Structures are given as structure tokens and as C-alpha cells.
Amino acid sequence: MRPTTRRMAFVSALGVLLYATQATSGWAQGSQANGLTGHALAGQRLYRRYCVGCHGPDGDGNGENAPWIDPKPRDFTLAVFKCRSTPTGTLPTDEDLFNAITRGFVTTNMPQWRPLTAQNRVDLVAYIKTFSTKWKTSRAGTPITVPSEPALTVQSILHGRELFQKMECWKCHGTAGHGDGPSANTLTDNKDNPIRPYNFETGSRFMCGVTNQDLYRIFMTGLDGSPMPSFADQLHAAEAWDLVHFLRTLQPLDTPEGALWRSWVGSHASELKPIGPSGGSQ
Numbered sequence: 365m366r367p368t369t370r371r372m373a374f375v376s377a378l379g380v381l382l383y384a385t386q387a388t389s390g391w392a393q394g395s396q397a398n399g400l401t402g403h404a405l406a407g408q409r410l411y412r413r414y415c416v417g418c419h420g421p422d423g424d425g426n427g428e429n430a431p432w433i434d435p436k437p438r439d440f441t442l443a444v445f446k447c448r449s450t451p452t453g454t455l456p457t458d459e460d461l462f463n464a465i466t467r468g469f470v471t472t473n474m475p476q477w478r479p480l481t482a483q484n485r486v487d488l489v490a491y492i493k494t495f496s497t498k499w500k501t502s503r504a505g506t507p508i509t510v511p512s513e514p515a516l517t518v519q520s521i522l523h524g525r526e527l528f529q530k531m532e533c534w535k536c537h538g539t540a541g542h543g544d545g546p547s548a549n550t551l552t553d554n555k556d557n558p559i560r561p562y563n564f565e566t567g568s569r570f571m572c573g574v575t576n577q578d579l580y581r582i583f584m585t586g587l588d589g590s591p592m593p594s595f596a597d598q599l600h601a602a603e604a605w606d607l608v609h610f611l612r613t614l615q616p617l618d619t620p621e622g623a624l625w626r627s628w629v630g631s632h633a634s635e636l637k638p639i640g641p642s643g644g645s646q
């Protein structure tokens with residue numbers, strides 16, 4: 365081997381070593397979800413293959429496809445996430461990020477990533493956390509408690525309907541939940557992009573889940589970075605469950621809530637005051 369080649373080999377080995385030390389010192393946090401430990405370096409390879417086109421090489425949401433996407437891909441440098449089990453203003457758990465990646469975001473361009481192995485998805489969580497120093501200075505919030513669901517009754521739905529009026533959900537989501545309330549056209553997200561309220565006619569799934577527990581969590585933690593607030597300071601657990609029962613009647617589904625509500629409304633429609641600026645209660 366000639367001396368120059370040897371020197372070059374040494375220099376590049378040193379480069380790799382330096383790079384690796386730098387990388388691991390910044391990425392020490394890793395991730396824990398689904399009983400697995402995630403590694404940022406493995407996540408980086410996957411990210412560059414599957415996520416970079418939307419979320420961008422720097423994780424700021426400016427991938428080459430971003431100009432054509434609405435809503436815009438998440439900017440990971442801000443560490444602000446919508447689907448959390450943790451209170452508003454706090455970081456999500458690794459499990460929350462893992463679930464978001466697995467599930468995808470219905471009604472948006474964020475695909476579901478079930479075809480990747482669970483280990484791949486946990487590695488991606490570890491890598492996403494390297495884009496913001498918040499993950500080193502703060503811990504994830506403590507997940508809120510979701511008490512077990514009380515029995516479904518007409519009274520519960522009726523009370524939920526009153527709360528939909530009183531909490532002014534209708535101002536954004538519309539009186540029938542179609543995402544067309546008086547404020548709907550005025551809303552913007554934390555990056556000043558216009559954003560629409562969720563339309564309950566869309567189907568059975570939410571961006572942040574599908575079960576009644578998920579629905580409870582959505583309005584008790586809020587979708588941070590969007591105008592959808594947290595109502596944790598305004599609603600008791602029992603009230604929150606009443607609201608869940610009512611929200612289910614807005615969906616075009618054969619849910620127990622929908623069936624009970626329709627059979628009751630069939631003979632009591634005249635007792636209901638319409639939801640809106642001056643209405644809502646019985």
C-alpha cells in the first residue's frame with residue numbers, strides 16, 4: 365500500500381469515528397415503545413427512504429412534496445404534536461409518536477406505516493426526536509387518565525349536546541358537526557397555514573384514533589399546533605364522556621350512540637332547541 369492511500373484511509377476512518385461520536389452524543393435519548401428500544405441511527409436510514417420527501421432532510425416539514433400538500437407535513441424542529449395522550453403544551457410519549465406513525469392521519473397525506481416492522485417504527489421515533497433539543501431539556505408529559513366509560517343513556521347524549529353548545533364547539537365544527545361553523549374559514553395553524561375544523565361526516569376515524577377513549581383524549585388534550593383547544597380545564601370526566609356520546613351521533617355510522625339517539629329523536633325532535641347562537645338545550 366502506498367503512503368498516500370494509507371493516509372487517506374486513516375483520515376476517512378477518523379471522519380467516520382468523529383461523525384459517529386457526534387451522532388450518538390446528540391442522539392442519546394433513543395425511544396421506547398411497543399416493548400422495543402429504538403435507535404436513531406437506524407431510524408435515520410428509514411427516514412431518508414420513506415419520510416424525507418414530505419418532512420424534509422432537516423425535519424422542518426419542507427420536503428420536496430410539501431408545496432403540494434395540505435395540511436403541511438409536520439415540522440419536527442418545533443416538537444409540537446397533535447396526537448398526544450399527554451396534556452396540552454407537553455411533549456407526547458414515545459408510544460404516542462409510535463401510534464401516530466402506525467395509524468397515519470386520516471383525511472391528510474400522512475400515510476399509515478403498518479407495512480414497516482414495529483422495530484422500524486420505534487427507530488423512526490428515536491430519529492424524529494433528534495430534530496429538536498426540547499427532547500433533551502424536557503420530559504414527555506404524564507398521560508391523562510381516561511376513566512372507564514359510563515353507561516350510554518339518552519340523558520348522557522342530551523347533556524353532551526348541551527356541552528357542544530356551551531363549549532362553543534359548534535362555532536368551529538358547525539351546528540351539525542360538518543366543519544362549517546362561523547369561525548371555520550378564519551382558522552390558521554401555528555405556521556400560519558389555513559386549517560379546517562374536523563368534519564364529523566368524514567367517517568369513523570379521527571386523525572388521533574378511532575375508539576371512544578381516543579375521542580375523549582382528543583378534546584381533553586387538544587391538538588397542539590392547531591386551533592383545536594384542550595378542554596381539560598373546563599370539563600369534568602363525566603361531562604367529557606357525555607360529550608363523547610353526543611359526538612358519536614354526528615358520525616354517519618351504525619354506532620350504539622347513533623341508534624339510541626335516532627330512535628329518541630324520532631318522537632322528541634320538537635323538544636330540542638337547535639344548536640347555534642341562541643340554542644342548544646332542551
Ligand code: HEC
Binds near residue numbers: 417429433436464473
Ligand atoms: C406524503 C407525505 C408524507 C410522508 C411520506 C410522511 N408524512 Fe408524516 N405527515 C405528513 C403530513 C401532511 C402530516 C401532518 C398531518 C396533519 O397535521 O394533519 C404528517 C405528520 C406526521 C407526524 C405528526 C404526528 C402528530 O401527532 O402530530 C409524525 C410523527 C410523522 N408525520 C411521521 C412520519 C414518518 C416517520 C414518516 C416516514 C416513515 C412520514 N411521516 C412520512 C405527511 C407525510
Ligand code: HEC
Binds near residue numbers: 532592607
Ligand atoms: C377554535 C375552533 C375550534 C373549537 C372551538 C373546537 N374545535 Fe375541534 N377542531 C378544530 C380544528 C381546526 C380541528 C382540526 C385540527 C387539525 O386538522 O389538525 C379540530 C378537530 C377536532 C376533532 C378531530 C380530531 C382528530 O383527531 O381528527 C374533534 C373530535 C374535535 N375537534 C372535537 C371538538 C369538540 C368536542 C369541541 C368542543 C368541546 C371542539 N372540537 C371545539 C377547531 C375547533
